[in-house]
Amino acid sequence: MLKIGLFGVGHLGKIHARLIKELNETFEFVGFYDPSDAHAEKATAEFGIRRFDKIKDLIQACDCVDIVTPTLSHFEIASLAIQQGKHTFIEKPVTETTDEAEKLISLADQTKVKVQVGHVERFNPAFKQALPFLDAPMFIETHRLAQYNPRGTDVPVVLDLMIHDLDIILSVVKSKVVRVSASGVAVVSETPDITNARIEFENGCVANLTASRISLKNMRKTRFFQKDAYISVDFLTKETEVVKCHRYRVSLIRLILFWI
Numbered sequence: 001m002l003k004i005g006l007f008g009v010g011h012l013g014k015i016h017a018r019l020i021k022e023l024n025e026t027f028e029f030v031g032f033y034d035p036s037d038a039h040a041e042k043a044t045a046e047f048g049i050r051r052f053d054k055i056k057d058l059i060q061a062c063d064c065v066d067i068v069t070p071t072l073s074h075f076e077i078a079s080l081a082i083q084q085g086k087h088t089f090i091e092k093p094v095t096e097t098t099d100e101a102e103k104l105i106s107l108a109d110q111t112k113v114k115v116q117v118g119h120v121e122r123f124n125p126a127f128k129q130a131l132p133f134l135d136a137p138m139f140i141e142t143h144r145l146a147q148y149n150p151r152g153t154d155v156p157v158v159l160d161l162m163i164h165d166l167d168i169i170l171s172v173v174k175s176k177v178v179r180v181s182a183s184g185v186a187v188v189s190e191t192p193d194i195t196n197a198r199i200e201f202e203n204g205c206v207a208n209l210t211a212s213r214i215s216l217k218n219m220r221k222t223r224f225f226q227k228d229a230y231i232s233v234d235f236l237t238k239e240t241e242v243v244k245c246h247r248y249r250v251s252l253i254r255l256i257l258f259w260i
Helices: 011-022 037-047 055-060 071-083 098-111 125-133 157-172
Strands: 002-007 027-033 064-067 087-090 115-117 139-145 177-185 194-201 206-212 219-226 229-234 239-245 250-256
Touching (some): 002 055, 011 037, 027 037, 055 071, 071 098, 157 219
Parallel strands (some): 002 064, 064 087, 139 206
Antiparallel strands (some): 139 219, 177 194, 194 206, 219 229
């Protein structure tokens, strides 16, 4: 059984805490670190777990760590944990800058520990059901819209929301990126809250991505267009539609999945 420590028990951190507690045959939940007294008091009362006062003390008490703090502190905590040989899970975005992410990769290679980033849409059942039908898509369109929530505005909407779609697209299109063009607007925060990006690949595939965190409704949908087929994945409702175009007919496959 692995000893695990949690960094951050805010809104998302409490969800991680609940899930860790449910995996009590896999993990021994040794405690958490959070500088906020208000967050700490609620977590202690709700989950009955120990609060650590220092980052290094919690790292030393664990085999692995779960980092769910604001993005600006990811690199500091993750680098300390990896250097101590602790397996590390980091909520997305992995770090504030590319340079910090590359340094973590280098540290992980040196220490041989496992590091994973919380790109959960890879495991969305709607996307997993769509994978067998995806065969060299040539045009991809994504919309990831969310209602405004101050949480997450410490980073641009690209790192807050669009990063999920970038991860999905790069996992599907097996070709080199040759051109990226994008525009964004800051409306309610200091960084872009609405962004549109166009990615062109060497094999001719084009992806058009839109992300907004000031929408009136939530939407997480991706459409893949390829030769003789159209695949629509709704990450929010867990529905997948596949339209296969044959010479004399068009067939529709609708997969509706429920994920609790």
